[in-house]
Structure formats: structure tokens, C-alpha cells
Amino acid sequence: MKGTVVLVERATEHAGHWQDALTRLAQAAVAESHQVVVVTLNGIPAHVHRELQGHGVHVATNSEGAGGRLLFALARCVFWTARTARRLLPHRRLPHQFTLIARCLVEAASLRTARHLLGRVPEISVILTAGEALHGLTRTLSGTPHLRVVHEVNTTEDRLVRGLGRLAPPRQVTVICPTRSVEEEIRDRFPALVTAVHPFALADPSERITSAERLLARRALALPETGPVLCLVGGWWPHKDMDTMTAALESLTAPLHVIVAGSPTHPALLERITRAPGIVTLHTLPGPLAPADIRRVYAAGSFTAVIRRPGVGKESGLVADCARFGVPLLLSDHDTELTRRVSPWAIVVPAQDPAALAQAIDQAVHHPPPPPPPTAAEDLGLSTPARMLTLFHSLTRQEP
Template sequence: MMASSVSMALIEPNAYLEGGHFHHTLIELSRAATAEGRKALVVALDGVTSDTRTALQDTAGVLDHPSQTDVRGRIAWAGAVGLRHLSRLGVLAVSGRRLPLPIRRLPHQLTLLSRCLVEVASLRAAVRHAPIPPVPVILTASEALHAMAGWLSGVDYLRIVHEVYTTEDAPVRLLGRLARLSRRRVLAIGTTPAVEADLISRFPGLSTTAHPFTVLQVEDRPDDREREAARASFGIAADETVAAVVGGWWGHKDPGTIRDALAATSMRLHLIVAGSPLDATILNSLACLPNVHLHVVHRVLTAAEVRTVYAASDVTIVSRRPGIAKESGLVMDAARFGIPLIVSDHDIDLTARLAGCAWAQIFRASESDDLARTLPDIGRMLRPPHAAAGLLGMRTAPAQLADLRRLYEHRLTERGARP
């Protein structure tokens, strides 16, 4: 790839992980850059999954190692790897022991430092790779040490923060204060207003904005033929009711409420549970319900498999614990794939956006009786219109690229740097 063709440096520290919505966004942004006549540079120092690498081969250069000529970047990468090992050893050392809270939290603080150094090495690799500097964007940024990454790298950049889930302890906060003058190098983009508000409260003086992460493909929606094939693959008849529960059951998810709601209703349906990790106890409870025909795909799904699950379904159910307000890729999937949505009211902003939508039913988070009352409405729910994506703030990849460039140039202009 010619260095002068680089228009965006898309830094994705999580590109080595199977699954996750960041793969979709990374691929679509790269394709959009190519459509403009300029390739993107993808920086993924921990590597890229084989599926994503294949998808990127015609649209982006992939940089999966620090710059060999950049001593500072190589030192940052070596430090990141070392801190990562120390963090893992620390987790093993404190696991199951009754130790003071600061000691139990130490591995998480080391992880924050490691992730910061990964960002430093990635930013420096991105700008060293191209003599004409690209727009550097960290697509999945750490929730801490925002200014430190800018200070140590010497790079102006955008960072997209999906949630703030690890609190900085005093030593990490001190490092953040040492680098506070470099806050002008950074614009932190929260994926929801709630994430931005969290950043503002925890990091006074940090420049922030809110902008959705997931991008929209115009051709995303399965057609009738694809829906028939998807149902046939699960052995489900065309006239049967199908609900999907997609994604791993992490701490912020609430699959127990879905189980209890299905147990409280006599409505017969097929339930497709797909993703990893899943809770075996909850799966066994669902399998024992006489009104539920359970289909389980217990693994990290490829993009094609996710599409098949949605194509086979009449509705998707998203259940989260109260107060969880980071962007839901599963809610975005409903708009992307044209699937009716039943969702908990865990996020005030999301609930307000969906209020009155014929394609979305909202139930009170963690209240199974309220969810049970919505299930009989599945057959009457309409598919979301194409305008639903705009309602959720989703943009096409070209529009997203334009937004990122605009935000970057505005940030440079604000601090008197040259765009």
C-alpha cells in the first residue's frame, strides 16, 4: 500500500478477539475509505482474526507490529506486554483471598497502564507508517489515562470510549494529572450520552462528545428467501414464533429475567440463544420449559452466523441490568437487520428514543413479570423501518468517516494546530 494513500488510521486493540461488533465497524470504515479512493491503515498490534484480515485484504493495510525504527514505540509496546503479564499473575495471586481492596484492585490498575501503553505504541506506529499523517482513531479505547496516551505518543488523536468500568486508583490518577496538559491532544468520544457524562464527571477538562459507534450497511436486511433458508437451518417452520437472544451473557446482561418471563407465560415459541459465554444453569432451566423449544449456538459467532440467527427470528430480546447505558450493539442490530425489538429500560436515553415505536416494546429492567406481559405482542410487532437506524443515531460508514475527520480537524483548530 502506498503510504500517501492513507486517509485514516483505524486503531483496534481488540481486533484479535473473536466476535464483537467492532469487527463490523472496522471493516465497513475501511471499505468506505477505499470507496473514496484512499485505503485505510488498520493498526492492531495484538493481531487480527483470520476472518477480519481476509475482509480487510482489499481495503486496508494491516499493521500488526510496532515500528521497528521507533525506539519510543517499541519501549511502550514492551512495557505493555510486561504489565499485561504482571496483571495476569496478580489476578492469580489475589483470587479467592481476603486481602485489602487496594491490593485486590492492583491487577486492574496494571491493566489500565498496559492498555495505555498499547495505545501509545499503536499511535506512534500509525503516524510513523505514513509520511502524510492520517487521522488516528482508537476505535476501542481504554476508559482511563486519556491524556497520558497523547503525551507519551506525541500524537493528536480521537479515542472512542464504549464504557467506564474500571475506577482509577490514586497512583493511576496521579499519572493522569501529570499528563493533564496533553488533554488538548485528545477528543474522547462516548458511544452514548451516558458514557460521555461519565467521562465528564471522572475526567474534568477532557474534551468529549457523544457519537454512536456502530455503522449501518444499506444492504444489511435479510430478504424473504434468506429468512426461509435461515429457519430451515434451525428446523423451524415458517408459521412458528421465534425469539432470539444474541451475545455472551456478561455481567451487565440479565438472562435470568428472560428465563423467568418465559416460565411465567404459556406462549409457545422457539428461542435461539447464540453467543459465548452462556450460563449452563439458565440454559438447563430454559430447556425444561414445556412451552419453549430451545436452540443453542454456544460459541462466538461469525458475522454470517449472527445474520442467520436474526434472519430466522421474529423478534430479538435485549435484557440488561438497570443503569447499564453503554451502546448496545444488539439494539443496533435490530435496526440494521430489520428485526422487531423487546428491550429493557436500562438506558434512559435509549428508552426515550424508542418510546412510541411500533417495532420496539420496552419492559422494566430486571422485572420478569413486565417482560412476560410483552411476549404475546410479538406476532403484532412491525419490522423497523429504514429510518430506525437514524433514530438510534447510526450513520453509514462514509458519513461516519466524514464525522471523524470533522471532529479531528475541529479539535486541531481549537488548539491552534494545523489540520
């Protein structure tokens, strides 16, 4: 058997595409004869747990070993402090600083747990949703060299967290940033940190949705077999510009069915969409949704739209989905690098321009846009799970 691969996921079932990436990476590692340990101390949905165990993956949902249990207990105390501070000081930065510390402790507890279960330092350790700070402290507390996938930078370090960070320089730690924009933010804050840029979303040539799937999906969702359907997938997080989307849907001149899949949403905006004169039906599917459910929504749709606020540079799992599954895409011009990569096959509209978006949707209703080409995933630089594991191995070997 090859060396051990440890995958740490501190996110929960509400964290978007993480379930799919976690399971596919674990399965690929097992297929390559690695011993695989998945550590999810914050919980894991039962169906994901069963799927991983069915592939021979050891899943740890409880902290193990004296060090792991102590670190996780400290993390829970700090999380409680952060929640209390957020109630008392809702507009202050202090609660966010406590959250950064708690995330660091959960990560360290997870790596300590893996070491205890294995009885040694694993050959490859990857935190799939890592915090944006205290990289070196996680390494010091866990005693484990590791890779960290930092998807976005939500907050910066204040004096308290900076002081803790100076206690442990980031040695034997490499941060993987899904986009160049995220890497620039990380390197501005941690110039001594080793970083690499690579998309986190995974793709496989066999994933494209078939015509037969589309018919079955529409029947399953009680949609007409013909006619335009717009699907809006994923939670309505602050970086998404759902105000612009809602205003555009209120201005349509052509009838349209709309599927809203995921959580959270905005009740007031949903009510406006329901009353919009061009909307024939609005179907809502609250999340969290399993990967099979998300695929069914895409299959039922004629096209989808990813509309973000200007300047958002984090990776879009939804754009990756379009490339993987062959789903026609309307995209806001919020990120020049992303626009450059997808403009050969996506319809790009100006950001924060409801009129332009409404016109693009009307055009898509009358003239359905073509699906992305089979090379779309390659255009985005997406890897198969096996290639991603190769990247993890390469970066682990390069660690100073």
C-alpha cells in the same frame, strides 16, 4: 490520494460488533481514496485480516519501530502483572489499575507503529475501542494526536493511575462517547477532556433483511419455516439481566423456539431454559460469530429481546442491529434515553420484571410484533460508514 486514516483496534475477536465496524470503516475510507492502515497488535481473526487486505488496507499485527516495540513489550509485562495480581488479589482494585496502564501502552504502541510505517503523523487516527483512562498519556507516549472511542467506563482511577495521568494533560485528544450517559461519566472524571457524543454503531439503508433471507436462514438452522422463534444474540455479560430472561422463559404459556447465539453464556441458566415447559427447542450457536452468522440468526428469528440491568447506559449494538436489519424488538426499560428513542417501534417492558417480560413474549408469540420502520436507524442517530469518517475528519480538525 487523500490523507491517511489509521484505525487502531486493541480488542480481540471476542469483543462483539467490533469486526463489522472496523471492516466497514476501513472499506469506506479506501473508497474515498484514503490510504488506510489498521493496527491490531492484540491479534485479528484470519478472515477479517484477509477481507481488509482484499480491499487494499495495510494491516499491522506486530509492533514496528523502536518506540512501538518497546511500548508493546512494556504493555505485555504490565498485563502479566495484572493477571498475577488478579489471582492473588481477586477482590482488590489494584489489578484493574494495572490493566488501565497496559491498555494505554498498547494504544501508544499501536499509534507509534502506524507512525513508523507511514514515516509521518497520520492525518486521522482513531482508537476504536479506547481505554477509559490515561487519555493524555497515550497522546504523549505515541506523539500522535488522535480520537478515542470510549464505549463504557468499567473502572475508575486510583492514586497510581491518577498520578500517571497528571504527567500528561489531554491535549490534542478528543473522546467520542456513544451515549450521553458515558460522556457524563467521562467528564466527571476528566473535566478538561474534549468530548463528543455520537453512536458508534453503523447503519446502511440497504441492510434490511428480506423475506427470502428469513426462509433460507430457518432452513440453514434447522428451524421450522413457520412458527415463533426468539433469538438472543451476544455474550451474557454482567450488564445483561439473563436471570430475568430465564425466569420469564420458564413462565411462558405459549410454545416457542429459542436461539442463543454468542459467548459466553451460563450453563446453569441454559439448562433451566431447556427444561422450561414452553420451550419447544433451544438452539445454541457458540461465538465468536462472524457478521454473516449474526445476520442469519436475526433472519431466522421472529423477534429478539435485549434485557439489561437498570441504569446501564452504554450503547447497545443489538438494538442498533434491530434498527439496521428490521428485527422486531423487546427491550427492558433500563435506560430512559434509549427508551425514548425506540418506544415508537419497540415493545418496552419494565426492567427486572420476569412476569411482565413473560407476558410480552407470550403476546409476541400470538401476535407477532411489526418490524422497526425504515427510519429506525435514523431515530437512533446511526451513521453510514462514510458519514462516520466525515465526523472523524471534523473532530480531528477541531482538536485544540
